[in-house]
Amino acid sequence: MAHAQRLNRVNVPDEIRLAFASGEERHALTLLLRERDLYPANSRAWAELERLSGLVMIHMLREVEGTFALERADTLLDALPDGTPPVRREDRPTLAWLESGEAD
Numbered sequence: 001m002a003h004a005q006r007l008n009r010v011n012v013p014d015e016i017r018l019a020f021a022s023g024e025e026r027h028a029l030t031l032l033l034r035e036r037d038l039y040p041a042n043s044r045a046w047a048e049l050e051r052l053s054g055l056v057m058i059h060m061l062r063e064v065e066g067t068f069a070l071e072r073a074d075t076l077l078d079a080l081p082d083g084t085p086p087v088r089r090e091d092r093p094t095l096a097w098l099e100s101g102e103a104d
Contacts, residue, residue, distance in 0.1 A: 010044070020098040032049055044084065046076070050069050051077070052097060053069050054068070054072075056095075077092060
């Protein structure tokens with residue numbers, strides 16, 4: 001079952017992970033926001049990338065912007081408009097998604 005849930009997660013491109021892993025947080029954030037904008041604003045993929053963006057902002061000490069991004073993402077993940085069940089807290093993106101291949 002855990003494997004089936006993983007298939008629903010957004011694919012984080014390797015370029016974003018590499019940028020974050022090499023300490024290029026600003027570049028990783030730019031790439032995350034560009035990737036996020038490829039998805040409809042009410043989709044799970046958009047919300048997951050928005051949440052990752054918020055976490056990167058907080059990591060960069062941009063706490064206010066990051067917190068707002070987390071609130072937008074978590075609100076959507078609590079009630080996805082397409083009728084899919086809410087995404088459990090433990091299944092939501094964390095910085096570990098950028099530090100490893102965990103999101104795949």
